[in-house]
Amino acid sequence: MKTFLAYFIPILLAYAVGAIGAYVQGDALVEWYPGLVKSPATPPAILFPIAWSVLYLLMGISAGTMLSKGDVSVLRLWLLQLLLNFLWSVMFFALRSPFLGLICILALDVAVMAYIIYTAGRRPAAAWLFVPYMLWLIFATYLNGYIYINNHNTKVAVAKSVANPKFSMVPLPYSKDALAPIMSERTLYYHYDKHYKSYIDNTNRLVVGTPFDGMTLEEVVLKSDGILFNNAAQTLNHQIYFEGLTPVRKVIPKELEHLIIRDFGSVEEFNRAFTSASVGLFGSGWVWLAENGDGRLLVVPTKDADNPMCHNLNPLMCIDVWEHAYYLDYQNRRADFVKGYMDLIDWDKVVMRLKYQ
Numbered sequence: 001m002k003t004f005l006a007y008f009i010p011i012l013l014a015y016a017v018g019a020i021g022a023y024v025q026g027d028a029l030v031e032w033y034p035g036l037v038k039s040p041a042t043p044p045a046i047l048f049p050i051a052w053s054v055l056y057l058l059m060g061i062s063a064g065t066m067l068s069k070g071d072v073s074v075l076r077l078w079l080l081q082l083l084l085n086f087l088w089s090v091m092f093f094a095l096r097s098p099f100l101g102l103i104c105i106l107a108l109d110v111a112v113m114a115y116i117i118y119t120a121g122r123r124p125a126a127a128w129l130f131v132p133y134m135l136w137l138i139f140a141t142y143l144n145g146y147i148y149i150n151n152h153n154t155k156v157a158v159a160k161s162v163a164n165p166k167f168s169m170v171p172l173p174y175s176k177d178a179l180a181p182i183m184s185e186r187t188l189y190y191h192y193d194k195h196y197k198s199y200i201d202n203t204n205r206l207v208v209g210t211p212f213d214g215m216t217l218e219e220v221v222l223k224s225d226g227i228l229f230n231n232a233a234q235t236l237n238h239q240i241y242f243e244g245l246t247p248v249r250k251v252i253p254k255e256l257e258h259l260i261i262r263d264f265g266s267v268e269e270f271n272r273a274f275t276s277a278s279v280g281l282f283g284s285g286w287v288w289l290a291e292n293g294d295g296r297l298l299v300v301p302t303k304d305a306d307n308p309m310c311h312n313l314n315p316l317m318c319i320d321v322w323e324h325a326y327y328l329d330y331q332n333r334r335a336d337f338v339k340g341y342m343d344l345i346d347w348d349k350v351v352m353r354l355k356y357q
C-alpha cells in the first residue's frame, strides 16, 4: 500500500498542478498567444498536452521511485520544481509576461538540473526519468526566450481596451449556426468571437500612437512587421475568410469558371490543387485562390499570418488551416474540413474580388 501511495500521490500531484496550470492558460491561449511572434520551431499545438502528460507521468514515477524506498530527502526539491512549473504558467499566460515567464523557466531549469544531479547519486532510475523533462525544458526555454526577444510590444497587447478603436469587426453575413454541420456554431463562436476579435483588438492596441494609426488595414499589413503584422494580417485574413463563406451552396459563375478552366485546365483540377495544398500545408497557415498582376489565377499556400498581398498578388478567397479553424469539429481530420469548406465557398464574392480581368 505504501509503495502504491509513493507512486500514486506524486503522479496525481503532478497532474493536478498541470490541470490548474492549463486552466490558468485558458483565455491567453485563445486570445493572446496566437498573435505573438513565435519561433519557426514551435511545434503544433496538439503536441504540448501530449508532451506534458507524458512528462508529468515520468515526473511522478521518478518521485515514487525515491519515496517507495523511504528516501524523502529529495521531496522538497521535487515540490520546488513543481511550484516553479506552475508559476511559469501564471507568469507567462495569466500575467502574459514573457519576461517573468523566462525568469521562472530559467529557475525551473536549475531546479530540475539540481534534482537530476541529486538523485543520480542515490537512485539513477529516478534521475533518468527526469532527463526527457530537462530536454523539453531546454526547448521550452528557447521558445519562451524567442517570444520575449521578438515581442517588444507585448505589454501593449495585454491592455484591456483602447478608447477609439480604429478597426471594427466585419459582421458575419450569416448566423453562427447557418454553416452547420460543416462548421458548427461552437467553432464559429470561438473562431469569430474569440480568435478574430483578439487579432483585431490587438491590432487596435498596437497601432495607437504609431505611424500606423491613420492607415487602412491593408496598408498596415503591407508596411508593418513583427507582432503588429501578425495581428493585422490575421485580422485581414479572417475577414476575407468569413466574408467568403455562405450557407447557400453556390455554383461557380460562368466568367470565373472560364478563368479557372483557362488557368487550371478544369474545375476538378483546380479543386484537386486547392485541396491538396490545404491538406498538405505543414503547421498553421492559409491557402488562397489569388490573382497575379496579369490576371492569372493561382493556388497560393501561406504560412502563419502571411497574405498574398505581401507578394503582389490579389487574394480572392482563402481557407484557414490553423487548427483553431477546425479542431472542435474535425480534431486532426483536416482533409474532412477542407472537403466541407469547398461546399461553403461564396463564388460570387470571389468574382467581386477580381481586380485584373
Ligand SMILES: [Fe+2]
Binding pocket: 191, 195, 238, 320, 322, 324, 325
Ligand atoms: Fe482562424
